[in-house]
Amino acid sequence: MPPPDHHKDDQYLKEVIPKRIQLFQSIQSQQKSHIQSLPHDPIKVVLPDGSVKEGKRWESSPMDIAKGISKSLANNALISMVDGVLWDMNRPLESDCQLKLFTFDSDEGRDTFWHSSAHILGQSLETEYGCKLCIGPCTTRGEGFFYDAFYGDLGLNQDHFKSIESGALKAVAEKQPFERIEVTKEQALEIFSDNSFKVEIINDLPVDKTITVYRCGPLVDLCRGPHIPNTSFVKAIACLKASSAYWRGNKDRESLQRVYGISYPDQKRLKEYIEMLREAEKYDHRELGKKQELFFNHPLSPGSWFFLPYGTRIYNKLVEFIKKQYLERGYQEVISPNMFNMKLWETSGHAANYKENMFLIDIEKQEFGLKPMNCPGHCLIFDHKVRSYRELPLRMADFGVLHRNEASGALTGLTRVRRFQQDDAHIFCRESQIKDEVRGVLEFIDYAYTVFGFTYELKLSTRPEKYLGKMETWEKAEADLAEALNEFGKPWQINEGDGAFYGPKIDISVSDALKRKFQCATLQLDFQLPERFKLEYSAEEENGIERPVMIHRAILGSVERMFAILLEHYKGKWPFWLSPRQAIVCPVSEKSQPYALQVQDQIVKAGYYVDVDTTDRKIQKKYRVLGFIRKTYCPTKLVIVELHIVITVDLGDVSVSSVSRSLQVREAQLAQYNFILVVGEEEAKTGQVSVRVRDKADHSVMNIPSLLEQFKEKTEAHQ
Template identity: 40%
Template sequence: MKRVQVTLKDGSVRDYDQGTTVYEVAKSISGRLAKEAIVGEINGRTVDLSYPIMEDSTLSLFKFEDEAGAHAFRHTSSHIMAQAVKRLFPGTKLAIGPAIDNGFYYDFDTDHKFVPEDLERIEAEMQKIIKENLVLERFELPRNEAIAFMAEKGETYKVELINDLPEDEIISFYKQGEFVDLCAGCHVQSTKEVKSIKLLSLAGAYWRGDEKNKMLQRIYGTSFPKASLMEAHLTMLEEAKKRDHRKLGKELKLFALMEEGPGFPFMLPNGMVVKNELLKYWREVHERAEYVEVETPMILNRHLWETSGHWFHYKENMYSLRIDEEDYAIKPMNCPGGMLVYKTDLRSYKDLPMRVGEIGRVHRHELSGALHGLMRVRAFTQDDAHIFMLPEQIKDEIIGVVNLIDEVYKKFGFSYHIELSTRPEKSMGSDEDWKHAEDSLQAALEELEMPYKLNPGDGAFYGPKIDFHLKDSLGRTWQCGTIQLDMQLPQRFELSYIGKDGEKHQPIVIHRVAFGSVERFMGILIEEFAGKFPTWLAPIQVKVLTIADRHIPHAKEVASRLKGMGIRVNLDDRAEKIGFKIREAQLEKNPYMLIIGDKEAEENRVSVRSRDIGELGSLELEVFAKSLLDEISERGLKSFFNKNEEQ
């Protein structure tokens, strides 16, 4: 029998009989690896463990903790759920059922209206399917046979999906027991490998995300190879519910979501304090980095958006209107206006790099089903900036932006990972320009020795980008900052500068944001801090509480003196018991409370209570105020008093 050579991840090479499966290779390495492996990767292509190796190959094996392993594991879980639904509710039509971050879902078309009680029945049936130890078998069919096969089963959505596949696409299916699904894979070997499952919620979803299509019923779930991992995940979900920014935003009176403006959040006074403090910090950082700030119009005419390419590549996400019988659009991004700002003057190579920032309000049309508090909205504030530069300045400017964004995220205690996204299918510009742009971004990251993940095909239509994904205290990731290198808009807007040779040349542009959407960043911060903002961001930094009416004059004097120092103060002089006032202030998550009683009024002192530490005792007002002002100016994450105690 012919032998094949398999090169493993560690560089070692092993010989096997042709046709040896990926699973058999894993077993030959170690029994534990064979037990934990979920899928393999042969010559860069992810495959099932049952895949036979027919030629010399490189092989990587992925476990559940690997992204490819978790994806296959949860993809199988979605098939198990679909099989359970088909058993319990015959006649149900299947739409799509992918794996997603931390779980999976499946969309169903059925006359039965799912209710929460149904999830228990479906979950119980899934457990039966898991115990049946059904082997997942892959098979392929020619296009006509595949369409007839799905049509015979009444799976009209699957027929539509097959018809939309490219002519040369391999049409594959996976079978487990009586259940068959159209699927490219990959999957675990048997249903018994899915040890722990939990169905989480119900939702509506339009077929293919189009509001013109039928509304389907979506069931979300998650799964793990160990019960202990499931328990930890469910605990995290409970904690996430407590931290939900929509719930805390309402309780802390930060913002409001109203029927009159779905996707257009109302920022309340407390929320405006937080937003303005973020922007104040942003301006300080950017002034230090030698940015200038501009403001461009919110509405611009169609000609501008045709020049930028947005009218042809992004129009479905834009709000348009007519003014004086001419087409206009509300800006979905600040970039085209930034190009016009550059053109207001003749530029020289000596003027570059030119760093221009803008706190710009943008509007984008999002489907109603995609809206989510401050995280996904239709109107938001973008902390944009455009850097116009010489070709030889690209790497240094990218390094400067990476360092600036790194400084901003560390200020809030965030760790992050970086993704480098390359040319998408819909794009403009030459292959040569795209290669130069992608190589420049890659070179900057490598010089900084920053690890990154390659994200092929996910760049902007005008250039590749670097995305920053924040990791919060619950382990969730959020895409916020981005750096996009653009050689297309400068061409389209005919930007130029006079070079050393006296001739006109075209500048290169970096588009970049640090917060991304300021509102979204606020939502992330609300959940990260569970509403307990660090003192410099807190809407109310000090709450003054009176024990009795006779203490009101001294309390007013204390509040007035603190306000005069620039500290945000609120006075609670209601005729309520002090215990009630303290509990209410704790619920409001105010960093500090100053309690005023007889002793404090007589001795001109304050009794200090910290939200995070508890009782700090009686202090002279000036001593407390000095420490508080130091804490605010430092913009730290911890109480200054707590830091003093640690020292």
């Protein structure tokens, strides 16, 4: 099917793009001449293994060093790091330095690869549709990239993808180099004078910010970079979906369209990724949630979900799991208000930086806001009385309800909501306690994620360009975090310059059964909020007053989001300890129902979730019929239709009760009950149950005490 007709802005393509290229080339020529005039003194380049390579200042590039090591490395290295700063492979080195090289198998390499792929996508979109490009990063999930653009009246959909991909592959085939220039604010405004979105970005940049512009083929784009050497490294690229977006995430601004893409260095990996997406679609938490009657949402409360009885069982189990650990790990639970006067958020800084994401309420001519996070409220709790160093560390936990005014277009099932709860906690401690507290949080994370069956990666995000506080405080905090990570004993990486402005942090990304990555847990140091709220405690020294350090931490993160991740991770098959349907008792006849209810009562009193199948399955008085889609009866045959498969059972050869029993078991298996307990007259006489386990064909006969002991063992082992 050909893509719908669209109006291409020919003037934009014929005049704007050539003008940008001309300005880019003019500035590039001047900068190359300047670099050639500089002294090309010898420099020493130190590699991670300690070996030293020789080069020339303003002449040798990381690519030259890679070629000197091996042809294979030069063919696969995507990006470099020079003294802790990511650096284009073809950008000349400026002095003696330490050099690291990254391939696609590293986070740095993948992120750069996908960021560069976004430029290739942007080039195709701009040349094909004459749209005004906005931003095009790699995704925060770490899987692919997207580009936001303004198209006017054109609505993109999957019918456009073939032509978009064709344009992208054309750029790949041309082996377009990624070229970099540095420009002044005035030059940047001139280059992008025809794109109001880029102009707004430029005008908002700090005065002292170095502005960089990149070119690949006809695309000239405002970008801090860095990028892969050229477009030919992207051997496989595909569009995934198109959606709406708002400029700068503000629902009151221009409506944009976002195209998501994925790319790889070879077709095999792209094919594997597409297969993984197809597999993931089968287990989308929204569909599984409907099938298992766990939750739903309603247009009268968008972004806020209703949890049904079975879903509430899981939700509560997750909360109880964390709360039990709180008792063992020295946390104190608190409950804080849902709504605060905006003066609180002015003190914390959220009024200036987060107000548009808050729900605001006018009360008696004063402005209040529903809390989007717990930390300012916890500062008030800390400050409500005089504190002593003897009370520290103070670990304060809160499952309070949070509200964030997410744009309607960004709402995605349980993973992006407006109303949610976090297993939120804040640790107030002395600087000397940071290392031990951080290690304790890491051990908590490891315990929980091991129970869930996740693997995870750790990164230490260090001081960004713009930060608050003293340099020596940051250096001490980063050293404490690094030491805690080393003592923790798991592999970790440095994420240079990606810390929050108020303190360094440890980023934890988990991988589920489908090998998808998610950011759930949080561990951040904060020197800023204690300063803003003037928090103090009396020190050991007489009359000494000190300010605490605040550690923000969450293990599950949003309970709603973790619920969704686990539902997909387990593919709808909940482990027994977390399952909302731990067991069902299936009586094979009406005579067995009283005993089935007795069994249920014993199991419920032991603290487990158990249902009883009391469905009336009689037709006339002679036959028992079970059907999944429709039921058909004839005098000599029993016909059962299940998911388009027709099974005919000759009643002359098979007893009705045995058919009933097998179909009860099948129904229970499809409903994902962990244990199916079949009871008949024989079981009622002996006080036993016939036990079948989900997804297993065999069965065993057990008495109730033995069954409950098995349930207890599974619960304690989190199985």
